[in-house]
Amino acid sequence: MSPEVISQRLQQLLQQTPFASLGEDVQQLLQARLQTMLTNMNLVTREEFDVQCEVLARTQAKLAELEQRLAALADAPASNTADSDIAASETPSESNSTPQQPAD
Template identity: 45%
Template sequence: MFDPKKLEQVAKQIQEAMPQPVKALGQDVEQKVRQTIQAQLSKLDVVNREEFDVQTQVLLRTRQKLNELEQKVAQLEAMLADKSE
């Protein structure tokens, strides 16, 4: 769901910001930070970029169809108005 490269980058930045004695713990700290970030991100109500892009395309197609239907309804209403006169 989340980009592992970005997650790794954030974990590395956090590790680099830590004092030298903490940095010495190395792999263990990085792994714990990564696990913590993943756990916190999984609690958020978010979607990944791919899902967002798919839904954006669906909404655009739906809007286009809605506009077409509105135009057809307007044409039909105009035809009915002409016939009733």
């Protein structure tokens, strides 16, 4: 919200309250005080908020993708280990079709 919009809304609010009968100086003092409080709240514009929401959505999507890739990589060594265990359990005579000659 721009300061002008805040000022207009404050004027409307003041006109609807008992403060409308107060002098211009008191109204300006209240307006200045309110704007100071709003400034100290570190509020962001709607545009800034929307941009940050988009950044967050992209970050969450990237995180989900990386978690899936990590899970796939964590499962990959387990399947590679199982394949190598099967290959290691075969003896050379089982994998070689030519008979061995006895040593003299």
